[in-house]
Amino acid sequence: MPYPRAPQSGADEEVTHLFVVHYRPLVRLAVLLLHDLGTAEEIVQDAYVALHRRWPCLRDSDRALTYLRVTVVNRSRSALRHRRVVQAHLATARPGPDAPSAEAGALALLRYDTVLAALRALPARQREAIVLRYYADLSEAETAELMGLSRGAVKSHTARGAAALRRTLGAGRPADRST
Numbered sequence: 051m052p053y054p055r056a057p058q059s060g061a062d063e064e065v066t067h068l069f070v071v072h073y074r075p076l077v078r079l080a081v082l083l084l085h086d087l088g089t090a091e092e093i094v095q096d097a098y099v100a101l102h103r104r105w106p107c108l109r110d111s112d113r114a115l116t117y118l119r120v121t122v123v124n125r126s127r128s129a130l131r132h133r134r135v136v137q138a139h140l141a142t143a144r145p146g147p148d149a150p151s152a153e154a155g156a157l158a159l160l161r162y163d164t165v166l167a168a169l170r171a172l173p174a175r176q177r178e179a180i181v182l183r184y185y186a187d188l189s190e191a192e193t194a195e196l197m198g199l200s201r202g203a204v205k206s207h208t209a210r211g212a213a214a215l216r217r218t219l220g221a222g223r224p225a226d227r228s229t
Contacts, residue, residue, distance in 0.1 A: 063107035083126040097121040176211030
């Protein structure tokens, strides 16, 4: 989707406009992929810096948002790979608790944590496909382009991920007792 641009605006103005309009959704996208707000914010900020640096090389400035999304997804993948390597080498470190604090015991938060845990349990490609299709509200074609896959592969990853989420989240529901 092209964003409205001011005529004759330079890289600073264009990137500033993209930042104002798309920063928060890109951070939310990265958080869903990484499960870490701080790292997600850094990745998105780095993506904007990279976009600004490469602005003269862009053939079509209307594709700047796609460039940002691809950069955020790729850098999120790199951060996840790095995290796995670090965790493999920190075998002696004590793992921290993964449970929410006592103050965060509201039912809505617990449901949110349950959904995030189910999302985290998905394989990376299924999680990316679900997040891009249903959270970022991208079309199959946009998701395929962003992930570097065919539309059929996106459909497959999305369907398998959704089925796994239904199984995981459906198992924790109480039985319907209405008659």
